[in-house]
């Protein structure tokens with residue numbers, strides 16, 4: 001959905017900055033982002049390995065709280081939350097954060113793939129059984145117990161230093177899936193939201 005919304009905005013940027021067209025060059029390196037369910041097992045494991053690398057690299061931005069490079073992304077998001085949510089900067093900020101995350105996986109963790117994404121409409125109403133949440137070739141399953149700690153998969157033992165919200169506390173990665181709510185990831189809902197965005201832009 002974000003990709004499509006950004007694509008819709010491109011003509012407006014092109015009008016405001018016509019010099020962009022004269023500076024563009026043909027791509028020499030492909031960085032094609034693919035849906036998780038289309039990746040091979042090797043590609044999935046390569047991404048998970050890179051993400052775990054990020055969780056072992058020491059923080060370097062000097063922010064209060066983060067111990068690892070992974071933590072730093074979460075901290076930057078926490079610090080920016082009040083400024084970038086529910087405003088026009090929402091999509092550009094999050095796209096930039098994802099781009100930075102992808103770039104650091106590649107430059108600091110030897111990841112040679114692109115940032116994968118979750119094709120959510122495929123799993124609408126059924127997130128809990130998505131291949132994205134596989135315990136071996138995914139991100140682990142639903143959380144359990146009162147704390148909703150994820151207790152399987154590659155990230156089950158990570159001690160998260162950032163959050164909840166503005167707090168700095170050590171805690172597990174938690175997850176609580178609501179399959180009823182996930183039904184709103186259906187294609188028809190995406191199309192409805194895009195139609196709303198289009199109508200506002202005009």
Ligand SMILES: [Cu+2]
Nearest residue numbers: 077081085094
């Ligand atoms: Cu956000």
